[in-house]
Structure formats: structure tokens, C-alpha cells
Amino acid sequence: MKSDMLLAAAEALPASRADTPAAAGPVLVGYGAVEELARFATDSRWAVHVPGHPLEVRRAIQHAVRRGDRAYVHVSGASNAEPRGAGEGFELVREGLDGVVAAVGATLDPVLRATAGLDLTVLYTATVRPFDEVGLRTAVLAADHADVVLVEPGEPGLSARYVARTLVHVPHRLLSLGGADALDEAALGRAVRDFLR
Template sequence: MQSDMLVAATESLPEQRPGGGTLLVGYGAVEELTRFAATPGWTVYAPGHPAEVRRIMLTAVRRGQRAYVHVSAESNAEPRCAGDGFERVREGLGGVVLAVGATLDPVLRATTGLDVTVLYTTAVRPFDEIGLRTAALAADRADVVLVEPGLPGTSARHVAETLVHVPHRLLALGGADARDEPALGRAVRDFLG
């Protein structure tokens, strides 16, 4: 069975790239996502829905970006409008949960009933420092749970640097942990409880 995310990626590849950038697509390799996220000069995306894959790839080509697009077999039920930064999906005061790409639906289900702000993004790099700082400062506690499709801690350094002057705690989850809803719910509740 083909992944809708992979089909969307292959259908979105332009024949010619007028912007002159580099567009690489990776499928399911979290180590590769982590490597590109740590390499300076790359724009790194992890879309959470086939419609987001199409939009991201066309935008990257139009901008002439040096971009890596990570697609996986999982996807969220609905596309979001997140551009290059964090989209506020749910408001709360008890902390901030950052969901990247296809981790959004499991995060929303795992945090049902919790008083937390849920932020969503498809852009792993560049990291939206302003969006995170704004959400963290609006909460009663600046505690952050980072849920990424890559290896745990892929963006932990960026969270720490963004909140360097804000007292906070960080829980970094990734890979299989990001898709295991019961474990994700327990981890978030234990950390923010």
C-alpha cells in the first residue's frame, strides 16, 4: 500500500525548478530528518498531511530554497495552515506542547482535557523562536513538551536557546514515542502534572 504522503510528494515534484534551489524528499528515515535538522543552511519540513506536502514543495521550489522535506506513512486527518512558524491549535495555561507534522493528531488526543497550549508546525528549521517564546510567556508555567517525528531531542537545543532567559522545563519526545498515544498521554500528564 502506498502512503498518501509519499504519493503527494511524488506528484508535487516539478519538472523544472526555476528558483534554482535544492529539494530533497526523505521517506520515513528519522535519522535523515535529524541529520538535516542539524545541518546549517537547510530549510527542513515535516508536513503532517498530503495537502501540506504539496504546498510546502511548491513553496520551497518557488523560493529557491535548499530544502529537505520529510514525509512519513502517518498523516493527520486534516491539513493545517501552518506556514513557517507555529500555529496555535489549542489554548491553555498549564504549559506548551509543540507538535511537529504528523504528531499533531496523537498530541491532540493525548492532551484532551489538559489545560495546555498546543502549537503546530511543519517547519523544523528555521525554528520559530518568537512563536514559542510568545506561547511560553502567556502560560502560567513555561514548561514545554516537544513532540517531533525525528529522534527525541532533535529541536531541544532550539527550545533551550529560545527560552534561555525564561525559567522552564523541557520534555523531548520523538520517533515511535510520538505516535504511541497512551504513552504520549502519560508522559505529558506526568511531566506537566
Template sequence: MDSDMLLAVAETCPEPRRDGPAAKGTVLVGYGAVEELTRYAAAPGWTVHVPGHPVEVRRAIMGALHNGEQAYVHVSAESNADPRTARGGFEIVREGLAGVVLAVGATLDPVLRVTAGLDLAVLYASTVRPFDEIGLRTAVLAADHADVILVEPGLPGTSAREVAKTLVHVPHRLLALGGAEAWDEGGVGRAVRDFLR
């Protein structure tokens, strides 16, 4: 278990103030509760952050408070080796033409390992609501095949509806992996290779 993720939460969340103005935003933090992540991802009006590194945890909490967001921040026991720069949109981590993998939060490092050698574009998301429709659509239209692999710490298919809405006019195939299976590198690798055949 990566205690650095929880430490980042503890260091970043402000103490309640009895005097002076309160923070502008509302931030709820969930630790490892995939059902809770799935619930907030479906709730209208919530910004949902799924940081994959302690630096991203701090950035998500401070940004939500500063911007006055009603935000849910999902923290898992896992962490990517390095923080990413994605802020609200999806970050292109690796280019590829055979399809697109959208890795959410701390699933990025395992996804990069199991897709090494495959001609897949890999996108990284630390914020899943609002969903970066432009980022996903651009990556899918740049690929030779409109095959999308979604790997997220929430329940399988948590963001599948968002993918379908984004690509409503683009014939595509979707493989949605989530929950415990998102952390099983062998299983993810097999599922990706079987899906691409």
C-alpha cells in the first residue's frame, strides 16, 4: 500500500476554520471505494478527480478548493512512479495507430507495461468528470482503428457511457476494464491482446 497517497491528502486538506472565510469549494475524498467513485462519476454537477500520484492528489484538492468546485477525489492504494501534467484534459503519454487506451489514475504505469511493444496510443486521465470528449475523439480519429480500451480503478464500465456519447458518430469498439481487474497486469495484457485480434 502506498501511504504517500494518504499522506498527501492529510497534508493538503485544510483544517476547518472557526474564524474568517471558509474555503470556496467542497471536496470529498474517498480511499479505494470503487462503488463510491462510480456513484460520484454518475452524479451531475460533480468534478471527479482520480489522481495517480501524491503530487496530483495535492494539485486536485488545492485546485478544487481554489476554483470552488464540488469535487470528489478518489485516492487508491497504488501510485504511478511519476506525476503527470494532465490538468482536466487527457494527456497523450504514447502515440500509436492500432487503437487508444485511456488509463485513469494509478492504472497508467501498469497499462504502459502491458502495452509495451503494441502500436497503441495511451491517454492519461487524472480527471474523469468533466470528461475530455475532445481529447478522446481526437486520439480515436487519429488512429487507424476506432478501438478504445478503458482501464480505470472504478467498477468496469464507469466511464463507458461517456466514451459512447463522445464517439456516438464514430463506429467503434470498446473494452472496459475496471475494479480489481484493472490491477491484474497479466489479465489486462491478455484482454487487450484478445480485443485487438
């Protein structure tokens, strides 16, 4: 079975032609390559996108090609039911006061189900680099508790240092979740509830 996310990437990538000059920056697509995601996420020369829906895949690739960005687009087999994140940075999905959950890419739907009934702010992004420091700081300062749960499809802690740098002057607690647990609604729910106690 072919992934809708992978098909979206294939459709969005421009066809290379010998008579067309190369773009200013390459756009690379990785399918389920967690090691590559970690490598590009540590290289400040690259924009890194982790779309959570086929429409977001197309949008990220087309935007990067148009701007001539050096971009890495991480595509996985999982996707959210609806597209989000029309812009770069964090999008406010739900407001709450007990803390902030930042969901990346296809982790959003499991995060929303796992945190239903909890008084938490939920943020979403399909772009992890550059990291949206302003969006995260704004959400954390608006909450009663500076407790942050970071949920990413890659290895846990992929963006933890960016959260720490963003909140360096804000006493906070951070829980980083990733890998298989990032898409497991039950595991997410348990981890978030244990962290908030």
C-alpha cells in the first residue's frame, strides 16, 4: 500500500530537466528516515519540515522550491485527519492553563485524543527548523504552569535544546516524547498525566 504522504511528496517535487537551471537550494525528502531527520535538525543551514498531512507535504515542498530554500522534508506513513499549519511556526490548536503540549507533524491527532479533558494548551507545527521561539514562549507565559510536553515523530528530545534555550529565563519542566510513543494515544495519555502530577 502506498502512503498518501509519500505520494503527495512525489507529486509536489518539481521534475528535473536538463535545460532548467538548478534551484538555489536543494529540497530533500526523507520517508520514515528518523536518523536523517535528526541529522538535518542539528544543521542550522537547513529548514526542516515534518508535515502531518499530505496537503502540508505539498505546501512545504512547493514553498521551499519557490523560495529557493535548502530544505529537508520528513515524510512518514502516519498523518492527521485534517491539514493545519498554513504558516511556519506554532499554531494554537487548543488553549489551557495547566501547561503546554507542542505536537509536531502527525503526532497532533494522537496528542489531541490523549489530552482530551485536560486543561492544556496544544500547539502544532509542521516546521521544526527554524524553531518558533516566540510562539512557544508566548504559550508558556500564558499558562499557569510552565510545564512543557514536546511530542515529535523522531527520537525523543530532538528539539529539547531549542525549548531549553527559548525558556532559559523561565523556570520550567520539560517532558520529551518521541518514537513509537509519539503516535500511541494510550502511552501519550499516561506520560502526560504522570508528568503533570
